[in-house]
Amino acid sequence: MRRAISMLVAGGALAGVVAFMAPASGQADGEAAPIFGIKLPAGYREWQLIAVAHEEGKLNDLRAILGNDIAIEAAREGRLPYPDGTIIARIAWSYDPLAESEKAFGHPQSFVAGLPKNGVQFMVKDSKKYASTGGWGFAQFNDAKPASAAVHETCFSCHAIVTARDFVFNRYAP
């Protein structure tokens, strides 16, 4: 994919296209996560937003769900199941009170995203390759390194709670 982009640019086409294509360029180099063999997708932080959430308890984070172009299109249309090629990213940060707004309001008011927390997780749709897990491969990376096999063994059983929504917890936030 990187080679294709280089050719496009070398060909004198639109340099601006690079910024657009990079996030969709699929999987980067690096170590593959266990069980499902997924590598950290390139440019996922630049993907469009599907939804946001706050997790309480031990997780205690603020999180965003991003999607590659295939995911976003399906999510916007509320179309299930997600098509092959879908990649959904879950990123998360510490849940931090914002001192400035507490001062202004006189009580805790705003909680904002701090440092990265609880790793980065991905769901990759490939209905043939991952047929035994609802068509989804799962991956978690902590500081860009794959989490253990034990972690990856927990993904599908939890997502089975939402089998009726193609194993995806989030809904598109309009």
Place this chain on the structure above:
Amino acid sequence: MRRAISMLVAGGALAGVVAFMAPASGQADGEAAPIFGIKLPAGYREWQLIAVAHEEGKLNDLRAILGNDIAIEAAREGRLPYPDGTIIARIAWSYDPLAESEKAFGHPQSFVAGLPKNGVQFMVKDSKKYASTGGWGFAQFNDAKPASAAVHETCFSCHAIVTARDFVFNRYAP
């Protein structure tokens, strides 16, 4: 801008470019918000994510801060002040408990974005046009209609709390 895109497509260039350019196409038609004269920017929901937050109290929402390309570049680099042309969007949704995860965990666990709430807000940087308000114009739209002048009179005084951060509360979530 829409005309420029049409010409590009009619010219037989890359159709995929449309999806890339649309979010950067500036301000759409529609009624301008009072005081600052800002119209609802086109395609803002497709902009990249700067940060997420939860507001308590009367606001009681989950929110995402998105930025146009100029905003995102500056936010990633932590560069202040934001350059002219920056547009920052604040979208928000109701703060809804997720029944599925409460069932799985046995207690309230996940709070997710529900329906749109508290309008959509924008900060537009134009250091000359908005010189008297720190270089920023402010706008709020409720169901795509501009909020009242009274609402817009409150923007700058509140953002003055964070004058040292170029009047922007949020920080880029890495």
